Amino acid sequence: MLTSIATVSISGSLxxxxxxxxxxxxWGAEIMESDLVSxxxxxxxxxxxxxxxxxxCTAYQPFRxxxxxxxxxxxxxxxxxxxxxxITQELGSTRLLICSNVHPESVGDRERLVADFQELGERAARxxxxxxxxxxxxxxxxxxxxxxxxxVRRADHPAIGLVLDSFHSFARKVPIESLRxxxxxxxxxxxxxxxxxxxxxxLSWSRHYxxxxxxxxxxxxxxxxxxxxxxxxxxxxxxxxxxxFRASDTGTVAIDGIRSLTFLQDQVARARRADVPAPRVTTRxxxxxxFAANDAEAxxxxxxxxxxxxxxxxRHRRKAVTRWSQGGINIVINSEIxxxxxxxxxxxxxxxxxxxxxxxxxxAALARAQALRINTxxxxxxxxxxxxxxxxxxxxxxxxxxxxxxxxxxxxxxxxPVTGVTAQSDAGLIDIDxxxxxxxxxxxxxxxxxxxxxxxxxxxxxxxxxxxxxxVQTQAMESPDRLLRIVLNASAAQQTLSSRFLDKYMGAGxxxxxxxxxxxxESAARMRELGVDLLPxxxxxxxxxxxxxxxxxxxxxxxxxxxxxxxxxxxxxYFQYYTRAFDKRFFFEIVERRNYAGYAAANAPVRxxxxxxxxxxx
Numbered sequence: 001m002l003t004s005i006a007t008v009s010i011s012g013s014l015x016x017x018x019x020x021x022x023x024x025x026x027w028g029a030e031i032m033e034s035d036l037v038s039x040x041x042x043x044x045x046x047x048x049x050x051x052x053x054x055x056x057c058t059a060y061q062p063f064r065x066x067x068x069x070x071x072x073x074x075x076x077x078x079x080x081x082x083x084x085x086x087i088t089q090e091l092g093s094t095r096l097l098i099c100s101n102v103h104p105e106s107v108g109d110r111e112r113l114v115a116d117f118q119e120l121g122e123r124a125a126r127x128x129x130x131x132x133x134x135x136x137x138x139x140x141x142x143x144x145x146x147x148x149x150x151x152v153r154r155a156d157h158p159a160i161g162l163v164l165d166s167f168h169s170f171a172r173k174v175p176i177e178s179l180r181x182x183x184x185x186x187x188x189x190x191x192x193x194x195x196x197x198x199x200x201x202x203l204s205w206s207r208h209y210x211x212x213x214x215x216x217x218x219x220x221x222x223x224x225x226x227x228x229x230x231x232x233x234x235x236x237x238x239x240x241x242x243x244x245f246r247a248s249d250t251g252t253v254a255i256d257g258i259r260s261l262t263f264l265q266d267q268v269a270r271a272r273r274a275d276v277p278a279p280r281v282t283t284r285x286x287x288x289x290x291f292a293a294n295d296a297e298a299x300x301x302x303x304x305x306x307x308x309x310x311x312x313x314x315r316h317r318r319k320a321v322t323r324w325s326q327g328g329i330n331i332v333i334n335s336e337i338x339x340x341x342x343x344x345x346x347x348x349x350x351x352x353x354x355x356x357x358x359x360x361x362x363x364a365a366l367a368r369a370q371a372l373r374i375n376t377x378x379x380x381x382x383x384x385x386x387x388x389x390x391x392x393x394x395x396x397x398x399x400x401x402x403x404x405x406x407x408x409x410x411x412x413x414x415x416x417p418v419t420g421v422t423a424q425s426d427a428g429l430i431d432i433d434x435x436x437x438x439x440x441x442x443x444x445x446x447x448x449x450x451x452x453x454x455x456x457x458x459x460x461x462x463x464x465x466x467x468x469x470x471x472v473q474t475q476a477m478e479s480p481d482r483l484l485r486i487v488l489n490a491s492a493a494q495q496t497l498s499s500r501f502l503d504k505y506m507g508a509g510x511x512x513x514x515x516x517x518x519x520x521x522e523s524a525a526r527m528r529e530l531g532v533d534l535l536p537x538x539x540x541x542x543x544x545x546x547x548x549x550x551x552x553x554x555x556x557x558x559x560x561x562x563x564x565x566x567x568x569x570x571x572x573x574y575f576q577y578y579t580r581a582f583d584k585r586f587f588f589e590i591v592e593r594r595n596y597a598g599y600a601a602a603n604a605p606v607r608x609x610x611x612x613x614x615x616x617x618x
Contacts, residue, residue: 001265004058004237005257006030006191012250014039018049024254024373028056030189030237031091036060043090050092058235059132059189060088061097067116067133067151068106068141074116081120085127095188096124097132097163100139100148108141114154121157132188134163137171137202145169149182161188164227165239167195167210170218171202176226184232191239192264194218196462210240212260214267214452215445221267228268236261244442256446259372263453278368280456284358284404285483286432288330289513292341297350297583298322298333304582305331307532308515308590309427309523314415318382323415327430329515330356330411340379340398347396351585352510354390354398355435357484362389362401372453386410391454394437394447395508427526433516433591434476434485434599438498439508444473444490451477451486465604468612469495476599487599497608504584512578512587520575520592524562527590535578535587537563541606565603572596578607580614587611 003026007017014035021029029050036043050057063084069077081096088096117133124131135148142148145164152162164179164187194216195209213220224236238257245253266276293301302312305324310331314323320335334341334353344353359365366389369376375392386409390398402410439447451457457477465472470493477486489511491498501511517523527534542560545551549568559566559575567574572595581587 001261002027002058002235003258003261004028004030004056004189004235005254006032006061006237006239007035008032009238009240009245009257010250010253011246011248014046015041015049016250017254018046018053018055020250020254022053022055023251024258026055026254026258028058028235028237030059030061030097030239031057031093032061036087036091043087047090047092057091057093058237059095059097060084060091060093061099062134063096063098065101065103065106066098066120067113068101068108069103069116070105070107073103073105078119078123082123085124085129088129089127094128095130095132097134097189099134099163100136100142102136102138102140104140106140110151110154113141113151117151117155117160118157121155121159124159125157130159130161130188132161132163134165134191135168137168137206143168144172144174146174146178146181149186152186153183161186163188163191165191165193166218166220166223167191167193167206167239168202169223170195171205176219176222179223179226180230182230184227184230184234187227187232187234189235189237190224190227190232191237192220192224192261193238193240194220194260207241208243210242211445212238212240212256212449213264214260215449220264221271224264225268225271228272242445244445247442248446252443252446255373256449259453260449262372263449278364278371281359281361281365281368281454282456283479283484284360286355286435287358287402287407287410288332288356288400289352289432289435290332290334290341290354290356290398290400291350292334292345292348292353293350294342294345295320295335297345298335301333301350301582304579306425307527307530308579308588309425309429309526309530311425313418314411315418316414317384317416323411326426326515327428329429329432340377344397348505348507348509349583349585351505352397352513354400355393355510356388356400356402358402358404358407360404362403365389365401368454374450374454385414393450394439394510395505397509425530427530428517428519428523429515429590430518431516433514433589433593434487435510436487436489436512436514437509438489438501438505438511440502441473441490441492443508444475444488447488448475448477451488455484456480457484457486460598463599463601465601465608467491467493467496467498467605467608469493470499472496472498472604472608474599474601474604482597497611501585510586512589514576514589514591517590517592520564520577520590521558521562523590523592524564524577528562533580534563535580535607535610537565537577537606537610541565565600565606567596567598567600567602569596569598574598574600576600576603578610581611
């Protein structure tokens, strides 16, 4: 796959965009007219910059309102295009992209359109150039790639080709199978963009909500797979218009693009039963959660864990690190005065600094990460310690990759057991249900792609939750067996709990951990005995709950007494309660699932409002 990206897809000056595109490893770049006209460098200087950066100028685009013009407008159009040919050549490209006409005075007579392209082909051929024709979803007369292909086919000129843009095809619901009617030799370039399925005008949808492949809802693997079936082996170029990306780091979005194309290639290969050199990583759940905490924070965090029923059952043989366990859950508190955890604590305070994931094949997982340009992390390993590879994750935190078959050896070899621990502290928690992370609004799609491209996870539908001070977007990533669930949260509103977390925490990270119980009422009762500080839920919620689900009054009273929230989905039931936040930084959730797959989004506004009531407390 020859990879390219349109410069409009990322933020910054044209020079900065070219540097980021080159650093990310693309084969080429489409130069967008708006980027060039606002740039102080000449087209020849941009050409030199591209070549010195190891990039090909895949195309110059777009030329607008060409075909179907009449009289003086037609003559003027051909004069304009000759100047655009000059610029295309000065940029070192052989391709100029033309999008279908939207001008109110254009005509749609098919014979006229074909004749225009035949004349254009003659002019382009004299320059050694190729013109690609693209059907805009909001074109005045041509908005379907089947019509654009009919015009290109009938023009029958070697200098006239077809541009396919996945967004325009999907926005207009053009059948993917129609691609099989196209001669692949006449495809000039394929532009790729994903998008969430929205119901709005195509122009607004296109200009603000396009995403990288894998971040939206379009079946792009079927689209590209069909193109490969018919023999197309040319350029695939990302053309993304998205307000979030325009507010994001240039280099990060450029790398996201390469990552998305790698992910897309994998999906196409798997769908056709072909081998993927470094397939997505299969996870076997979470082996441990590591908190960074200094000497003053660690005892308080330990007391909080004790109220949740966790027992201190291990101390590291050489480090100020403790292990707290319950059921299948391992929590590590790292109070070392140097190293990664110490640096993390200095930046964020007591918080989750790392997550240890069980995987079947660590070397294969690292190969996958390398293919996706995901940064690894390493630090000195002491005598007798396991060298656990790590990847950089959300907010600079770490994702440790633990060999699933070897996980128990870490605890037995590195930790000394703590004597005197009894089962009486246990509160019935059995495993980690999910991890909730908060990130800046403009970064959420990037981390969605990170998790989905690296691990064998699928995304659930995006949900918007009403915080008292704005909307929060939340989306879960789940493994097929649901042993790993990661929930991503972000808000464009500055005063939502998610946004305040970013300010308080000084960056992105884990906002809360959710533990699962098989009997939530028993767990709640035991935690109350242990002194847990629960988040109070108002009585109005329970009055509404009784009428909404026709619950028996005795059950509603039981829920209210324990501050437990409830949701139902078909035949499934979900019970949940929350602790108060530790230093207003992170909190814990306890859940019980009874054939319930979701995350009780309907209860989120109640929880957010309850937490907001305490935002002014010291």
